[in-house]
Amino acid sequence: MELFHNLIFGFTVALSLQNLLYCFIGCLLGTLIGVLPGIGPLATIAMLMPITFTISPVAAMIMLAGIYYGAQYGGSTTAILVNLPGETSAVVTCIDGYQMARQGRAGQALAIAAIGSFFAGTVCTVLIAMFGPAIADLALKFGEAEYFSLMLMGLVTAAVLAHGDMVKSLGMVAMGLLIGSVGTDVNSGLRRFTFNIEEMADGIGFVVVAVGVFALAEIIANLGDPEERTIFTSKVSHLFPSKEDLKRSIGPIVRGTALGAFFGMLPGTGPAIASFSSYMFEKKLSKDPSRFGKGAIEGVAAPESANNADAQCKFIPMLTLGIPASGTMALMLGALMIHGIAPGPAVMTQRPDLFWGLIASMWIGNLMLVVLNVPLIGLWVRLLKVPYRLLFPSIMVFSSIGIFSLNNSPFELYLTAIFGLLGFLWLQLDCPAAPMLLGFVLGPMMEENLRRALLISRGDPSIFVTQPISLGFLIVTVLIVAGMLLPVLRKRSSEIIG
Numbered sequence: 001m002e003l004f005h006n007l008i009f010g011f012t013v014a015l016s017l018q019n020l021l022y023c024f025i026g027c028l029l030g031t032l033i034g035v036l037p038g039i040g041p042l043a044t045i046a047m048l049m050p051i052t053f054t055i056s057p058v059a060a061m062i063m064l065a066g067i068y069y070g071a072q073y074g075g076s077t078t079a080i081l082v083n084l085p086g087e088t089s090a091v092v093t094c095i096d097g098y099q100m101a102r103q104g105r106a107g108q109a110l111a112i113a114a115i116g117s118f119f120a121g122t123v124c125t126v127l128i129a130m131f132g133p134a135i136a137d138l139a140l141k142f143g144e145a146e147y148f149s150l151m152l153m154g155l156v157t158a159a160v161l162a163h164g165d166m167v168k169s170l171g172m173v174a175m176g177l178l179i180g181s182v183g184t185d186v187n188s189g190l191r192r193f194t195f196n197i198e199e200m201a202d203g204i205g206f207v208v209v210a211v212g213v214f215a216l217a218e219i220i221a222n223l224g225d226p227e228e229r230t231i232f233t234s235k236v237s238h239l240f241p242s243k244e245d246l247k248r249s250i251g252p253i254v255r256g257t258a259l260g261a262f263f264g265m266l267p268g269t270g271p272a273i274a275s276f277s278s279y280m281f282e283k284k285l286s287k288d289p290s291r292f293g294k295g296a297i298e299g300v301a302a303p304e305s306a307n308n309a310d311a312q313c314k315f316i317p318m319l320t321l322g323i324p325a326s327g328t329m330a331l332m333l334g335a336l337m338i339h340g341i342a343p344g345p346a347v348m349t350q351r352p353d354l355f356w357g358l359i360a361s362m363w364i365g366n367l368m369l370v371v372l373n374v375p376l377i378g379l380w381v382r383l384l385k386v387p388y389r390l391l392f393p394s395i396m397v398f399s400s401i402g403i404f405s406l407n408n409s410p411f412e413l414y415l416t417a418i419f420g421l422l423g424f425l426w427l428q429l430d431c432p433a434a435p436m437l438l439g440f441v442l443g444p445m446m447e448e449n450l451r452r453a454l455l456i457s458r459g460d461p462s463i464f465v466t467q468p469i470s471l472g473f474l475i476v477t478v479l480i481v482a483g484m485l486l487p488v489l490r491k492r493s494s495e496i497i498g
Helices: 002-014 017-035 040-054 057-082 088-102 106-139 144-161 166-180 206-222 243-264 271-285 298-313 315-320 327-338 346-350 352-373 377-383 388-407 410-428 433-456 468-497
Strands: none
Touching: 002 017, 002 106, 002 352, 017 040, 017 057, 017 352, 040 057, 040 206, 040 327, 040 388, 057 088, 057 106, 057 298, 057 327, 057 352, 088 106, 088 271, 088 298, 106 243, 106 298, 106 315, 106 346, 106 352, 144 166, 144 433, 144 468, 166 433, 206 327, 206 388, 206 410, 206 433, 243 271, 243 298, 271 298, 298 315, 315 327, 315 346, 315 352, 327 433, 346 352, 388 410, 410 433
């Protein structure tokens, strides 16, 4: 009954005129950046963050959330019609979605993608509402030692599960921790790594790092890509799937939602992992796996449900524990902190309008996306014909205005450019930037909790292993690292023996 009352309260917050408007703007922008390759929700949220300073925290979070899960919807449109994934999570949708479009079944593919995404979004909204308060209540019992161990586990898990080499991911986490330590030490008042530059006394701005590493680096990387695209120009018709299509899709949608929800709560895993896993799972379950890759509707239903479920369940650890499970969630966490809201379980009790309003807005946003996506297909296809060389100058201008408006500081523009070059270098070296951002956001909080824990224990580090919950998190961290290292060590030992 309490859950029901909380949801009603959330809908009263989300259905206010201002919040509805920002929810619509977020969903529309999310769909747009999902359609356009090379931009992505990370860069867009980073660029738009300065705009959110002038609106209420609830409206800001609703809009940023709409951009994030809206991008998952938009990515499927270009994957199906153009064989070009606007989002990495839509790569798997290309396999069967584009084949369906070539067979004249683009309408059915788009409809199933929308239905699967809406179902997954609805289910995960309910999951957040059901389990969020319980997790938050548990987290309220955490002390400084537990929080430090939890954040350490989150960072290590994000590095281990991130795309690419684990050593590089751990190195990027360390890089984020170092960047986060720049500025004036709160306890001693001493400046660290500022190089006597006055503008760095308060540390490096979150938006500066995010825009540089994600927006500018992506622009530099995309300038070298060829712009030739084969646009699917046939008229899209039969937008409602047949009974046979629905029958084949129900199981994959449900299973994709379950897999996406599971991966969504794990730090470091992106929607791409969830969609790929669900696709391979459906292929193994199929009586005729040869259909996959030739226009099987299950190959659209499962990954589209999974990536949307993953995107929305990422909010569970962020809202309840204050732990970002992905780079985008780190940006959302940064937005909360910029608005003066301390992330963690106290958000639910201190700002119930934010917690429940955001949850209710997710269901409204998913409904908006279903209504928005199909009628605007023609517009999205025309936008894809715009050359990227005409898009990136406007992105650069908006990014620069946003950065300069923060503190009216030209130095921050130079700093953003430096991080843009660093981000491009990391891309070329295949070093994932998301673990760096997680380290940058969590670093200061980890340091604060570490110091408090040691202060309470009078400098005795055993406090981290004598507290049962803290010890549990540390054991899980060790097991995760061991689980990833053992196969590598076995392979090397067998090569040496052989």
